[in-house]
Amino acid sequence: MVSEALTAERVLEATEEVLRRYGPSKATVVDVARALGVSHGSVYRHFRTKAALREAVTQRWLDRTSELLTPVVDDSAPAEERLDRWLTRLFEAKRHKAGGDPELFATYSVLTGDMSAVVDRHIGDLVGQLARIIEDGRREGVFASDSVGFPTEAARAVFQATGRFHDPAYAAEWSRPGIDEDFAAVRTLVIRGLRA
Amino acid sequence: MVSEALTAERVLEATEEVLRRYGPSKATVVDVARALGVSHGSVYRHFRTKAALREAVTQRWLDRTSELLTPVVDDSAPAEERLDRWLTRLFEAKRHKAGGDPELFATYSVLTGDMSAVVDRHIGDLVGQLARIIEDGRREGVFASDSVGFPTEAARAVFQATGRFHDPAYAAEWSRPGIDEDFAAVRTLVIRGLRA
DNA sequence: CAGATGACAGATTTCAATATCTGTCAGTCC
């Protein structure tokens, strides 16, 4: 064969490129096959359905954000500072993605809308990261151990309370003037709410 | 004339009925006129455009919720208790509307999507109510006066942090199991965040 | 024989014609 072997990874890359070019409603499996120079039957060898292909490419996209945040979780700084940095970095990352390539961001927002399982897993990852920071903070004695429930419950509450600054549904608000002040106020409120 | 005079109020009532029956995409000015037994030209005598008619009917709908909450603001109970009740009642009211007549709720959710001015005014009303409670709490010494900014800023933060439990975009989540625990956790977190 | 192809049936989307709606206004009717 002249070109490289057709792998799932190459199919995913082509899919992302096709999605970027045509958007979620017009990107077809035939387009992906065309971009790879193969027949669409070959794409179905790697992904059973179009939905499975979209799920895989979306999961990859979401996982990139989670990985961006792990350094903050594993850091050795005080928990309160890490929580602040984690929330800020999440907001920055989302805002950067949304502002840098609005069409691709909109595309993935549409995709995630049809994929509660993939999204739930991603949210689970992020809440897990938050829970680890909160657990550390309780061990340090900086965060209250009795108030908002187990670390995972507190983490869920923090995640939900800051939703306006990471949920794609609000992406349009992220470029409004005053958004930084709003974010600072919510972040402060939430962190104060965790304190001992 | 045999029937009652055609008033703006009667037009609004007919519009709500037509919206309930046909939904936001199929409800036309001609339908409203038909429901009233007049020509559509008469409807234009009371509302300059279809958009103005929809704005008026949407504002009425939103104002009904605001009015439901004023008793809690004007109550003489301690501020922290009133804040708790205000948040709970807002969530209950929204959930009740969304669950009781899902189609009409979805209809109004679509309408509000095209009406930032009306929605901003409504949010301004609600944040104003919250600010009054927070101001009282600061006067009582229960809420910190130095932390999250002026009462209006703190009120905005509280409103945004609890968005998942009043923003129609999340209506689908309000019937999920565990939502009450989630709400309790966020509510507790936020109220603790305001404390002195 | 593992991997790729392309013809095929049924589902979905596109597109252009046709129908309906919005907003105006000259004219009608108490």
Add this chain to the structure above:
DNA sequence: GGACTGACAGATATTGAAATCTGTCATCTG
């Protein structure tokens, strides 16, 4: 004469026939 009508132009929505897409599979190829 003030409230209402209905014909009208331009904008928007609906419809159904034609084109395209999804997913399968018998066949091909190196």
